[in-house]
Amino acid sequence: TQLLEQSPQFLSIQEGENLTVYCNSSSVFSSLQWYRQEPGEGPVLLVTVVTGGEVKKLKRLTFQFGDARKDSSLHITAAQPGDTGLYLCAGILTGGGNKLTFGTGTQLKVEL
Amino acid sequence: GAVVSQHPSRVICKSGTSVKIECRSLDFQATTMFWYRQFPKQSLMLMATSNEGSKATYEQGVEKDKFLINHASLTLSTLTVTSAHPEDSSFYICSALGLRIDTGELFFGEGSRLTVL
Numbered sequence: 001t002q003l004l005e006q007s008p009q010f011l012s013i014q015e016g017e018n019l020t021v022y023c024n025s026s027s028v029f030s031s032l033q034w035y036r037q038e039p040g041e042g043p044v045l046l047v048t049v050v051t052g053g054e055v056k057k058l059k060r061l062t063f064q065f066g067d068a069r070k071d072s073s074l075h076i077t078a079a080q081p082g083d084t085g086l087y088l089c090a091g092i093l094t095g096g097g098n099k100l101t102f103g104t105g106t107q108l109k110v111e112l
Numbered sequence: 113g114a115v116v117s118q119h120p121s122r123v124i125c126k127s128g129t130s131v132k133i134e135c136r137s138l139d140f141q142a143t144t145m146f147w148y149r150q151f152p153k154q155s156l157m158l159m160a161t162s163n164e165g166s167k168a169t170y171e172q173g174v175e176k177d178k179f180l181i182n183h184a185s186l187t188l189s190t191l192t193v194t195s196a197h198p199e200d201s202s203f204y205i206c207s208a209l210g211l212r213i214d215t216g217e218l219f220f221g222e223g224s225r226l227t228v229l
Contacts, residue, residue: 035220040203040223040225041222041223042116042118042205042207042220042221042222042223043156043205043220044220045218045219045220086153088155088156090156098144098209099146099158099161100146100158100207100218101158102148102155102156102157102158103155104154104155105153105154105155107153
């Protein structure tokens with residue numbers, strides 16, 4: 001059983017559309033991160049959220065950490081083909097030391 | 113920003129041989145490094161936590177005799193896949209814990225793709 005479940009698992013959209021990726025858990029996390037990974041490369045950190053209810057914006061990306069620190073979402077506005085990739089949420093459990101647990105992943109494809 | 117380098121990026125070996133993958137933190141010291149395994153189009157699965165100067169801590173289900181981890185210095189951790197078999201073929205990624213321990217900021221290597229024939 002995965003601690004962090006992401007939905008959807010796969011998403012194929014047209015350029016210009018908006019999308020939201022969800023990251024859910026029944027466990028509480030002291031912090032949560034979002035990564036983007038391209039084939040054959042390591043994941044690249046997009047954002048870290050640490051406070052329940054926190055919202056962070058990175059250009060067209062908006063990240064939210066749930067009030068109870070059990071879930072998070074990533075919203076992309078006006079998606080572009082360059083946004084294509086594997087999006088991963090990852091969190092550190094409260095009292096979990098420094099071990100990062102990854103979500104199940106969301107494969108996004110943005111077509112022209 | 114902090115950089116973590118893995119070597120080799122790709123390796124092909126024959127079944128039964130051992131393969132060593134290196135993970136280096138290039139501009140910072142990392143007392144803790146992590147090794148992950150990733151299958152195609154899947155997420156990263158933590159294999160083990162590598163601590164400088166001590167034995168690695170393996171996740172449940174990961175064979176420590178199969179995947180030998182050594183963290184002999186503050187900038188280098190190695191993963192050796194012993195007696196590799198085709199089912200060991202995978203993308204192996206390391207990460208090093210940065211200074212922001214409270215937020216668990218990790219810096220990831222570029223990954224190493226192992227193909228066992």
